[in-house]
Amino acid sequence: MQDSCYAGRVTLNAMTAAQPPQTAPPALQAQIKQALAQLDSVILGKPIPVRLALTCLLAGGHLLIEDVPGVGKTTLAYALAATLGLEFGRVQFTSDLMPADLLGVSIFEREAGTFRFHPGPIFTQLLLADELNRATPRTQSALLEAMEERQVSVDGATRPLPAPFFVVATQNPATQALGSAHGTFPLPEAQLDRFLLTVTLGYPDPRAERELLLSGGRREVAQGLAAALTPADLQAARQGVTAVHVSGALIDYVQLLVKATRDSAQFVMGLSPRAALGLIALARAWAWLHGRSSVWPDDVRAVFPALATHRLLGRSSGTPQPGAVRALLEGVPIP
Numbered sequence: 512m513q514d515s516c517y518a519g520r521v522t523l524n525a526m527t528a529a530q531p532p533q534t535a536p537p538a539l540q541a542q543i544k545q546a547l548a549q550l551d552s553v554i555l556g557k558p559i560p561v562r563l564a565l566t567c568l569l570a571g572g573h574l575l576i577e578d579v580p581g582v583g584k585t586t587l588a589y590a591l592a593a594t595l596g597l598e599f600g601r602v603q604f605t606s607d608l609m610p611a612d613l614l615g616v617s618i619f620e621r622e623a624g625t626f627r628f629h630p631g632p633i634f635t636q637l638l639l640a641d642e643l644n645r646a647t648p649r650t651q652s653a654l655l656e657a658m659e660e661r662q663v664s665v666d667g668a669t670r671p672l673p674a675p676f677f678v679v680a681t682q683n684p685a686t687q688a689l690g691s692a693h694g695t696f697p698l699p700e701a702q703l704d705r706f707l708l709t710v711t712l713g714y715p716d717p718r719a720e721r722e723l724l725l726s727g728g729r730r731e732v733a734q735g736l737a738a739a740l741t742p743a744d745l746q747a748a749r750q751g752v753t754a755v756h757v758s759g760a761l762i763d764y765v766q767l768l769v770k771a772t773r774d775s776a777q778f779v780m781g782l783s784p785r786a787a788l789g790l791i792a793l794a795r796a797w798a799w800l801h802g803r804s805s806v807w808p809d810d811v812r813a814v815f816p817a818l819a820t821h822r823l824l825g826r827s828s829g830t831p832q833p834g835a836v837r838a839l840l841e842g843v844p845i846p
Contacts, residue, residue: 546739556719572707596738600635604646610653640680
């Protein structure tokens with residue numbers, strides 16, 4: 512599903528006439544470059560998916576990685592956590608995993624005569640939900656409140672999650688998610704919509720694969736990375752993202768794209784207002800990551816397929832249609 516990594520090429524002449532001003536302090540710019548270099552050293556030959564993943568985190572969203580086993584999905588999550596200096600937790604989702612295994616449980620302590628809450632692995636800064644679609648819908652839904660509200664409710668009490676809180680989930684391809692007979696449970700629309708962006712890594716090109724074969728697996732490399740950023744740096748970057756300018760003409764373009772998805776007969780339903788807001792947030796983060804203080808149409812085009820593909824399901828197949836999403840993007844003119 513390489514369409515998730517598609518980057519647009521059309522830019523308004525008025526926006527390309529001048530060199531864009533830098534939006535991040537030089538020290539933070541250097542840290543961002545170091546972070547990207549570290550990630551590229553682990554996930555070989557995949558610069559666009561790596562930058563889309565970082566863009567998603569800068570935009571304050573959650574990331575879904577869909578691909579076949581063995582192409583580096585889990586390694587990317589390890590590398591993101593290490594590079595960003597975030598506390599890391601991993602949960603292997605299986606059909607017998609219960610919500611309490613994820614959220615935590617209150618246990619009665621006889622000596623104290625009270626119940627004490629024992630937090631689950633969700634209480635971390637970057638949670639890897641590995642093979643999310645192998646869990647039952649009940650356990651999948653336990654993530655909904657955490658992803659939306661950054662808190663969990665257990666035994667009548669609401670408990671905040673650490674900040675920042677990011678979910679990086681992996682799942683088997685949609686073609687395998689056909690039901691429990693295949694050991695997977697398709698994520699419902701409400702769950703998919705909580706993921707701001709989806710990327711696929713795909714097989715490496717021959718050059719990157721040869722380097723991988725010569726140097727060995729990258730999981731150990733990812734776990735041993737030094738932090739290029741701190742959570743405070745990440746927060747500063749996210750504040751910089753929110754300051755990136757979005758013009759009225761750019762909003763017009765976003766509305767045209769969203770309307771096209773709703774008017775299309777190919778999809779079950781179009782993009783929601785929440786998805787439109789997410790598109791603007793992602794475009795801001797992409798622009799900031801590339802050193803610009805305002806959003807260009809190219810920024811919207813670069814992130815649109817990764818935002819839209821998992822939300823726009825084919826009317827006949829009920830599965831993502833990356834080719835149709837790309838065709839829709841190409842067919843909507845920039846105003």
